[in-house]
Amino acid sequence: MTFAIRNDTQPGHLHLEGTFNFDGHAAFREATTTLLETRGLPAIVLDLSGVVYMDSAALGMLLLLRERAEAKGLKVVLSRPSPMVSGILQIVQFGKLFDIRET
Amino acid sequence: MTRAARPWRLPGTTRFAPIQLRIFLAFGTTLALALAVGGWAVARYFGRVANRQIGSQQAGLARLVASSMDDKITTYLGSLEADARNCPGDVEHDRTAARRWLEDRRGLRAVFENGTFLVLPEGQLLAATPGSRFPEGQSAFIQGQAATGKPGISEAHRSADSGNAEVLMVAPIRDRNGRTRLLLAGAIDLVHDDFLGTISSQHLPDASRLTLFDAQGRILVHADGSRVFSRIDLRRWSEFLGGQGERTGERMNAAGIQTLTTASRLRSVPWVLAATLPDAEATLSAHQFRRYLQGAVAAAVALALLLTWALSHRLTENLEDLTRQIEGAADLPPGHRVLLRKGNDETGVLVNAFNGLLARLEEKAARLQKAGARSEEEMALARHVLHRLVEPGLAALPASLHMETLQMAWINGDACTYREGPPGLHFGLLCDATGHGLTAGISTLPAIQAFLSMVPRDVPLETMYLEINQRIHQLMPVDRFLCLLLVRLDLRNGSLSVLNAGLPDAILCTPDGRRRPFRSRNLPAGILEGGDPPVAETVAVTTGDRLLAFTDGVLDLLPGGEVAPSLLDGLVACPLQVHRRVIQETLALAIGDQKRLDDASWALWEVPPLLCTRVSPASGYLAPSTAELEEGFRLELAFPPQRHAVRDLLPDMMRLLSGRGLGVQDEQKLALALTEALANAVDHGLLRLDSRLKEQGFEAYEAQRQRRLAALQGGSVRLSVRLRTQGAGPLQELVVEVEDTGTGFDWRAWDPKAAGASPDPSGRGLLLLRALSRDLSFNEQGNRIRFTLPCG
Numbered sequence: 001m002t003f004a005i006r007n008d009t010q011p012g013h014l015h016l017e018g019t020f021n022f023d024g025h026a027a028f029r030e031a032t033t034t035l036l037e038t039r040g041l042p043a044i045v046l047d048l049s050g051v052v053y054m055d056s057a058a059l060g061m062l063l064l065l066r067e068r069a070e071a072k073g074l075k076v077v078l079s080r081p082s083p084m085v086s087g088i089l090q091i092v093q094f095g096k097l098f099d100i101r102e103t
Numbered sequence: 104m105t106r107a108a109r110p111w112r113l114p115g116t117t118r119f120a121p122i123q124l125r126i127f128l129a130f131g132t133t134l135a136l137a138l139a140v141g142g143w144a145v146a147r148y149f150g151r152v153a154n155r156q157i158g159s160q161q162a163g164l165a166r167l168v169a170s171s172m173d174d175k176i177t178t179y180l181g182s183l184e185a186d187a188r189n190c191p192g193d194v195e196h197d198r199t200a201a202r203r204w205l206e207d208r209r210g211l212r213a214v215f216e217n218g219t220f221l222v223l224p225e226g227q228l229l230a231a232t233p234g235s236r237f238p239e240g241q242s243a244f245i246q247g248q249a250a251t252g253k254p255g256i257s258e259a260h261r262s263a264d265s266g267n268a269e270v271l272m273v274a275p276i277r278d279r280n281g282r283t284r285l286l287l288a289g290a291i292d293l294v295h296d297d298f299l300g301t302i303s304s305q306h307l308p309d310a311s312r313l314t315l316f317d318a319q320g321r322i323l324v325h326a327d328g329s330r331v332f333s334r335i336d337l338r339r340w341s342e343f344l345g346g347q348g349e350r351t352g353e354r355m356n357a358a359g360i361q362t363l364t365t366a367s368r369l370r371s372v373p374w375v376l377a378a379t380l381p382d383a384e385a386t387l388s389a390h391q392f393r394r395y396l397q398g399a400v401a402a403a404v405a406l407a408l409l410l411t412w413a414l415s416h417r418l419t420e421n422l423e424d425l426t427r428q429i430e431g432a433a434d435l436p437p438g439h440r441v442l443l444r445k446g447n448d449e450t451g452v453l454v455n456a457f458n459g460l461l462a463r464l465e466e467k468a469a470r471l472q473k474a475g476a477r478s479e480e481e482m483a484l485a486r487h488v489l490h491r492l493v494e495p496g497l498a499a500l501p502a503s504l505h506m507e508t509l510q511m512a513w514i515n516g517d518a519c520t521y522r523e524g525p526p527g528l529h530f531g532l533l534c535d536a537t538g539h540g541l542t543a544g545i546s547t548l549p550a551i552q553a554f555l556s557m558v559p560r561d562v563p564l565e566t567m568y569l570e571i572n573q574r575i576h577q578l579m580p581v582d583r584f585l586c587l588l589l590v591r592l593d594l595r596n597g598s599l600s601v602l603n604a605g606l607p608d609a610i611l612c613t614p615d616g617r618r619r620p621f622r623s624r625n626l627p628a629g630i631l632e633g634g635d636p637p638v639a640e641t642v643a644v645t646t647g648d649r650l651l652a653f654t655d656g657v658l659d660l661l662p663g664g665e666v667a668p669s670l671l672d673g674l675v676a677c678p679l680q681v682h683r684r685v686i687q688e689t690l691a692l693a694i695g696d697q698k699r700l701d702d703a704s705w706a707l708w709e710v711p712p713l714l715c716t717r718v719s720p721a722s723g724y725l726a727p728s729t730a731e732l733e734e735g736f737r738l739e740l741a742f743p744p745q746r747h748a749v750r751d752l753l754p755d756m757m758r759l760l761s762g763r764g765l766g767v768q769d770e771q772k773l774a775l776a777l778t779e780a781l782a783n784a785v786d787h788g789l790l791r792l793d794s795r796l797k798e799q800g801f802e803a804y805e806a807q808r809q810r811r812l813a814a815l816q817g818g819s820v821r822l823s824v825r826l827r828t829q830g831a832g833p834l835q836e837l838v839v840e841v842e843d844t845g846t847g848f849d850w851r852a853w854d855p856k857a858a859g860a861s862p863d864p865s866g867r868g869l870l871l872l873r874a875l876s877r878d879l880s881f882n883e884q885g886n887r888i889r890f891t892l893p894c895g
Contacts, residue, residue: 004353008495012200022538053699054657055538055655056516056536056537056538056543056584056586056655057537057538059537059584060537060538060581060582060584061582062582063581063582063584063630064134064580064581065581069580088655089577090585090621091586091605091606091623091655092605092626092627093604093605093624093625093626093627094626096618096634097626097630097631097806098634
């Protein structure tokens with residue numbers, strides 16, 4: 001299943017779908033860069049409910065986004081991770097780095 | 104090593120429709136079709152024109168013949184009338200004179216070849232020209248004409264001589280009173296040359312057939328003599344003529360043959376003259392023209408196709424040559440793939456463009472080949488380095504440990520290795536770096552290096568993690584991190600320590616099926632510089648327990664995330680080799696033909712026979728912690744005594760422990776207890792200093808101590824402090840272990856009462872510890888002391 005990323009109706013929200021690995025690097029960077037350049041956003045919220053697979057490269061992308069967002073004073077929220085993604089985030093203890101919202 | 108260049112081919116050049124063929128088919132077919140249709144139209148047009156002309160010609164001639172007959176009838180009647188006026192008055196009484204008079208009428212005789220006659224009004228023949236025969240059955244006609252006193256023409260009848268149709272024309276001869284005294288008559292053969300034959304033979308088309316029929320439908324003249332006086336279907340003829348005097352058109356004759364027919368009514372008599380020509384004969388010339396035309400069109404089509412082929416070949420030969428050159432270029436060696444320009448048209452531009460493209464492609468291919476070779480060289484180097492780091496450990500795996508990586512690529516982001524530490528200690532590392540391939544492989548290097556360098560010093564797992572974390576964070580970009588699992592198996596006391604940072608749960612399983620997971624309680628290494636202190640977990644193990652650890656690639660292979668049932672259930676009681684084989688086969692089955700997304704590493708470690716006999720709880724050694732207490736923060740340190748004075752260590756340790764619920768008194772008590780325990784471990788355990796030296800003065804003792812420290816080869820002290828709480832409640836107790844690598848203290852010979860009663864300045868440390876703590880115990884060897892400090 002290919003990776004797809006699209007803007008949600010709410011400002012600052014991105015909806016991610018499919019297999020989130022290194023192949024989605026360019027799309028993820030492009031989408032997040034646009035968001036980072038948007039003024040007045042309270043946070044960047046990534047809706048992970050459609051992600052069926054995620055690897056360490058994807059985790060690395062999240063870390064890069066976190067660093068870039070922090071430089072602009074923005075929080076990164078990981079929203080509605082699927083059970084598989086939630087398990088990975090738990091294993092790598094990303095709860096210590098990100099605001100993870102199950103709903 | 105470089106890979107052999109693959110021959111390149113233009114896609115889809117094996118089968119194609121040449122442009123020349125397409126031009127030929129398109130234009131040739133169009134041209135041939137146009138010529139054929141044009142030929143057909145011309146033939147049809149000329150056929151119609153010819154038909155119309157023949158019809159028109161036939162109509163004109165039929166009209167001429169009919170008109171000629173009318174003229175002749177009128178003239179002949181007029182001749183009779185003229186001669187009748189001149190007839191002498193006595194001839195009706197003198198037959199001889201009458202015959203002579205008739206014979207003298209040479210003009211009439213020339214016209215009426217079947218005879219001229221003088222007839223009485225009652226119908227009796229008076230005189231006839233010699234050799235002629237007066238037709239029978241004409242009495243009524245004669246009487247009728249005598250009564251009217253007008254000239255007339257009889258109905259046609261069959262000539263007794265020729266069998267042809269014959270008519271009788273009469274003109275009355277009147278007396279002075281205007282009464283008809285005689286009638287002058289003349290018989291005419293209708294087929295006679297002078298009447299019809301000559302004119303019809305002269306003017307009608309060869310194939311036309313002339314038919315004359317009267318108002319009763321009797322045929323008077325017909326090409327077929329046998330049909331004379333047979334009857335025709337008058338109704339059909341009436342329909343054909345449609346009340347007109349003349350008409351030309353197509354009609355079916357009595358024999359069922361399509362004919363071109365012209366019918367014309369005569370004016371002087373109620374007869375109809377018809378000229379008919381079979382269509383086949385009428386259109387014969389058109390048919391001949393059509394055949395000529397077909398031949399001409401076929402020749403023109405063949406010529407057109409030939410010209411189209413030649414023209415299309417001329418137009419496309421440069422393109423065809425270019426195609427052949429491009430196809431053949433695949434067989435030429437690199438550097439010689441140049442196309443020759445043949446024409447000054449677009450193909451010349453294509454050749455130039457293609458040559459430029461080829462040159463750029465070959466240049467890029469060469470660069471790519473170089474880059475590939477360089478990349479392979481770099482990969483080989485990285486692989487060599489990784490193997491140098493990992494392989495010695497894997498080659499030295501004890502029989503009780505199996506670990507392997509199922510690689511997805513030549514260089515992978517997973518690594519696992521093993522190294523034996525100080526006697527009785529075994530260490531394992533399982534790590535999974537971000538991404539795959541060379542970049543991921545590079546990420547594992549600092550971790551493996553740090554691990555290998557720290558194992559010989561029995562550095563605590565937490566310290567190892569901090570070191571690895573610092574190195575990765577320092578060396579690697581933000582998005583690169585390393586999930587890892589550090590394992591320390593201590594066979595001296597039967598303890599297993601695991602630090603899990605981002606890997607799936609490692610599972611410790613006993614032969615009777617009890618499981619104990621080691622969950623990830625730490626961030627993967629390299630993400631944060633500081634962060635929470637690392638957490639390692641230590642549990643007591645016995646021989647036969649097995650630890651299964653793996654990276655998330657194994658979770659991908661075994662969907663559902665529940666690995667334990669398939670890789671552990673019922674297997675821990677089996678021999679280790681069997682257990683290992685089952686896991687390998689399970690993973691191989693799961694891999695099958697599917698495309699792997701990640702490397703997969705796993706390790707299966709069975710606890711071999713321990714080096715010491717566990718002291719029973721009653722003896723006080725390694726007594727299980729109070730069941731209701733939970734392990735909290737744990738500090739592990741190992742250090743060589745040369746570089747760290749106990750006095751320097753203490754402030755750091757106390758700073759690490761501060762803020763974790765220790766009261767001021769607890770801190771003081773701990774500092775005191777640690778000072779004593781560490782001093783004992785270094786001075787007596789490692790340096791074997793005799794306390795009785797203090798009796799000679801502390802200076803002598805210190806001098807001896809420094810000398811032995813300087814001379815000490817190896818040896819280290821390990822300190823462990825564990826905080827225990829009850830649920831989320833306040834700190835309950837501290838469990839402290841201090842272990843040295845010395846030969847041990849004969850704790851069985853130590854008598855607390857005697858030590859307490861002695862006035863010596865030495866031997867008080869143990870007493871102090873005993874007072875401060877509870878559960879003070881030693882191991883068998885006497886190089887490890889353990890005690891519990893109650894808090895609060």
